[in-house]
Amino acid sequence: MPNPVIAEVTRGGIVESRHTGAFAVVNADGQIVSAAGDIGSAVFPRSAVKAFQCLPVIESGAADHFGLTDEEIALACSSHNGEPEHVRVARAMLAKCGNSEEDYECGAHWPIDSVAEHAAVRASDAPLQVHNNCSGKHAGMLALARQLGAERHDYVKPGHPVQQAIAETMGALCGCDLAQQPVGIDGCSVPTWAIPLRNLALGFARLPSRPAGQRIIAAVRAHPFMVAGTKRFDTDLMETVPRAFVKTGAEGVYCGAIPHAGLGIALKCDDGAGRAAEVAMAHLLASLDVWTPDEREALEAFSRKHLRNWRKLDVGEVRWPAP
């Protein structure tokens, strides 16, 4: 049975494109609060689990040992725009942990934000690894390598102590033995283990049960700009509704937690479209009976995105499917 439509794109008064997907909302006991589609097959969570990947950075003692700030912890959980503030914080993290940009194994790409990209293009002939949207996460992984007394070289390999610590933590949180799961290579070269949506949602529901999880949520809440940046969905949504904790991942994955309600959420758009995952996540959040009226109204506004063309004419929208 195919997954349901979770977002549609309109133009000229009709539906131009459709996105299917699946989602699970569960509590910390693993009980399903809301779900649709196939939530039992494993999906690669990609960057949506950066909070989980950051847990060992704190639980190992690295964050305290090196004196990481909330801003830095938020950046370690980010897929950032490569804006000057993100680059500044990533460099500060590397420096205070005794690491350098040469230690990075994430690869270089130009900043995601076009203003930052164009500034970097005017300043230089090539992008830097610190511009990589994952450079904060990798700064955290390099800190963890130091704390574990491990070689920094090859810290991105699945068998490296850094990745093994992450796999163990993430598997325990999600109730899923990652050694038995398919593993792929992520855009930034670290392993991404496939986990069913139901288990991913469970992991997010349980995140606040760990002190390190609470610290991460507080850090992101205090610095939502660090997690993404200008005109980015994660940042805008959490700046508007701070009680929501959300994180995008590549290929249409979206995860989150509602700590005050004890809920975790995981969503995947089958075709990998971020535009669909964003509006579906906003709709899904708004549909839960855990918000003030103002919060719900704000979340509903995020569940419709107007599309404008090159002359800024309204041409359609991306939205949760019309009933």
Place this chain on the structure above:
Amino acid sequence: MPNPVIAEVTRGGIVESRHTGAFAVVNADGQIVSAAGDIGSAVFPRSAVKAFQCLPVIESGAADHFGLTDEEIALACSSHNGEPEHVRVARAMLAKCGNSEEDYECGAHWPIDSVAEHAAVRASDAPLQVHNNCSGKHAGMLALARQLGAERHDYVKPGHPVQQAIAETMGALCGCDLAQQPVGIDGCSVPTWAIPLRNLALGFARLPSRPAGQRIIAAVRAHPFMVAGTKRFDTDLMETVPRAFVKTGAEGVYCGAIPHAGLGIALKCDDGAGRAAEVAMAHLLASLDVWTPDEREALEAFSRKHLRNWRKLDVGEVRWPAP
């Protein structure tokens, strides 16, 4: 009944994302040679029908009156990268028809090609309308406006003589009265009329039946770089297999003709993904019994696209679904 999967994206040995869609291959009598999914519902063809939009530029006499070259006709049918060669030809077209960049109503965006984009960013603070991937088509429309003795202002509006001439030509070719069809605003502000895939395929099968259609096909075949550019699927495929005539459109549309076999093709990926439309089009072409062994082998190579991450590691591929 949902449309079938027409492309899948792999990572770590499993399927990470899936794309559904529909397609039709028909001959000039409208008989279906191959088809899957819903080919009767209207879809916005977007830029996939630029060849049809160019027909009145030739059939009105504008192309001969202003002495448009094959290179310029190819650019009029393009969604180009905004590379220097594309910009040069667009400007030459405008000049020889007595029009200027100020007459454009396509809107400005930075070149699609990143090398061209970065060169433009280093040279200027803002993108130009001539960089717009549709600037060749719009130069053709402005030429048509002059030939028709119409105002150039508002040439993008559905009721303007330029767009009415296009609608009449396209409707006749596709066997579909566009006055009865939904109409949307395209990215470059011109109307896009919704047409069923079956009718779009018919229009492409019939394209060589008009002398202007033959001229367009010959022009594109002689200048495949003009139609798209560096590292673009249309250009690469037609440079490799010149007997195929293909054109991408936004939101996962892909159309084409095989003039030597009298066939037309139209394909739409439901979710709008170009990556899926490309490999599905290549597979669909390769599956037809109209090629030399070398052509088929080349087309099959285009039906699998390797995915590499920021460090150039192989992470998966986009391909026609494994049987």
